Amino acid sequence: MKAIVYERTGDPSVLQLVDRPVPEPGPGEVLVRLAVSGVNPTDWKARRQWPLPQGWQTPGQDGAGVVEAVGGGVDADLVGERVWLWEAAWQRPWGTAAEYTVVPVRQAVPLGDASFDLGACLGIPFLTAHRCLTAGEYMPERLHPGALSDHVVLVQGGAGAVGNAAIQLARWADACVVATVSSPEKAQLAAAAGASFVVDYQRQDVVEEVRKIAPDGVHTIVEVSAARNAAVDVQLLRSGGAVCVYADDGGDEVTLPIRPLMVPNARWQFVLVYTEPKAAKAQALVDVAAAVAQGGVRVGVEAGLPLHRYPLADTAAAHQAVEDSVVGKVLVSTAEE
Numbered sequence: 001m002k003a004i005v006y007e008r009t010g011d012p013s014v015l016q017l018v019d020r021p022v023p024e025p026g027p028g029e030v031l032v033r034l035a036v037s038g039v040n041p042t043d044w045k046a047r048r049q050w051p052l053p054q055g056w057q058t059p060g061q062d063g064a065g066v067v068e069a070v071g072g073g074v075d076a077d078l079v080g081e082r083v084w085l086w087e088a089a090w091q092r093p094w095g096t097a098a099e100y101t102v103v104p105v106r107q108a109v110p111l112g113d114a115s116f117d118l119g120a121c122l123g124i125p126f127l128t129a130h131r132c133l134t135a136g137e138y139m140p141e142r143l144h145p146g147a148l149s150d151h152v153v154l155v156q157g158g159a160g161a162v163g164n165a166a167i168q169l170a171r172w173a174d175a176c177v178v179a180t181v182s183s184p185e186k187a188q189l190a191a192a193a194g195a196s197f198v199v200d201y202q203r204q205d206v207v208e209e210v211r212k213i214a215p216d217g218v219h220t221i222v223e224v225s226a227a228r229n230a231a232v233d234v235q236l237l238r239s240g241g242a243v244c245v246y247a248d249d250g251g252d253e254v255t256l257p258i259r260p261l262m263v264p265n266a267r268w269q270f271v272l273v274y275t276e277p278k279a280a281k282a283q284a285l286v287d288v289a290a291a292v293a294q295g296g297v298r299v300g301v302e303a304g305l306p307l308h309r310y311p312l313a314d315t316a317a318a319h320q321a322v323e324d325s326v327v328g329k330v331l332v333s334t335a336e337e
Helices: 041-049 116-134 161-172 184-193 206-213 226-236 258-262 278-293 312-323
Strands: 002-005 016-019 029-039 062-070 082-085 100-104 108-110 152-156 176-181 197-200 218-223 237-245 267-270 307-311 329-333
Touching: 002 312, 016 312, 029 082, 029 116, 029 312, 041 312, 062 116, 082 116, 108 278, 116 161, 116 218, 116 237, 116 278, 116 329, 152 161, 152 226, 161 176, 161 184, 161 218, 161 278, 176 184, 176 206, 184 197, 197 206, 206 226, 218 226, 226 237, 307 312, 312 329
Parallel strands: 152 176, 152 218, 176 197, 218 237, 237 267, 307 329
Antiparallel strands: 002 016, 029 062, 029 100, 029 329, 062 082, 082 108
């Protein structure tokens, strides 16, 4: 099979297209013939700095394809199942930037009739968004239609992949969603994702505009840039509200005023999908799969998430696009043309 491999950390030039034997699924694993691999910021960050205990790595946490074979203890009826994958390369050498990969069976989730493109976009962004929408004290533990009715959610950075996922999941759960963006073009994307209201923070006062919509404040804030937005977030939380921080865009430290956050019993929740509590992740898988089955989430420019496609041989360019903060979702076609 063809696979992308790197044997040392560094810039995208370390990524090499090589021939490798198709891996054999071990006990509890499935072999998946991949159609599409999704590229996330964590992929290039791992490529630059994470250690390589096996001496090599195929990148790619997310992807979608068809189960080709199963290992011991796995139901053989899964062969032929269309699936989406999550955390394929987390503490494992076999990622999704390849024609085949192996994963534990629980990391291959039935996709049904949804597109492989959608499947490859689900893992990190949607599981992260789910955690952000359920970690607050007054937020539900699970998402479903009606779960967030009477809730106001603020998504800081509504044109990003996680921001898009948060908007879509929150709207599927019937929240009022306010998204912030930095340009009219991004405003159109956030609106296409389903945001109830969009605020351009370059041209509008976020606190003033959000307070018009939610005079008592918002229930939860999905935060991509706490270092930049902390002062705004503090002013917008309602009693018992939570700021859920999933990235360090704009700075890796944040300063918070103590008493203005004590009074409303506010919560600041930090989110990393790889290490989130097992029960929360298990529920996220159930809820995201339900949203997909019910048609509650979509991809493409009409869903506020433009797709940028690269062939497997150009995975280095795909990584560079994500590292350069391209707007939308980068996908790698892993199936042979």
